[in-house]
Amino acid sequence: MIAAARRERRGAAHGTRARRIRARKVPPQPVPEDDEGHFVPPAPPPLPKLDSVAKGAWTALFGGPAYLVVATAAGWSVPGIAAFFAVAAFVTGFAILVLRMNEPGPGGPDDGDDGAVV
Numbered sequence: 001m002i003a004a005a006r007r008e009r010r011g012a013a014h015g016t017r018a019r020r021i022r023a024r025k026v027p028p029q030p031v032p033e034d035d036e037g038h039f040v041p042p043a044p045p046p047l048p049k050l051d052s053v054a055k056g057a058w059t060a061l062f063g064g065p066a067y068l069v070v071a072t073a074a075g076w077s078v079p080g081i082a083a084f085f086a087v088a089a090f091v092t093g094f095a096i097l098v099l100r101m102n103e104p105g106p107g108g109p110d111d112g113d114d115g116a117v118v
Contacts, residue, residue, distance in 0.1 A: 053096065060093030 050058075064086035071078045078086075 054100065057093040057096040057100075060089040061097065062093075064089035064093070 068078065068083065068086050071082075
């Protein structure tokens with residue numbers, strides 16, 4: 001008797017057909033008609049061209065350590081003179097870039113501009 005009651009309850013609770021589950025349809029967002037308040041920034045200026053000294057300094061700054069990392073990862077034997085030149089290239093490239101930072105140019109510290117005036 002108890003088993004029959006359970007079967008009857010189970011059949012009534014779950015129904016005889018599988019229930020279909022459907023995704024809810026989301027209404028599309030309204031598109032603003034006026035675009036007056038939207039800010040569109042101007043195109044950025046082109047990057048400045050590097051001279052050959054700056055290119056060499058950047059190459060030395062990254063090339064020296066890159067050689068040591070690649071040689072170590074590949075298992076190559078690095079002679080002492082090659083390690084010395086790799087470290088010297090890094091130090092020289094860093095020094096050149098730091099020393100060239102203070103070259104006055106337009107908009108430098110001595111151009112007579114006092115900055116923003118409020």
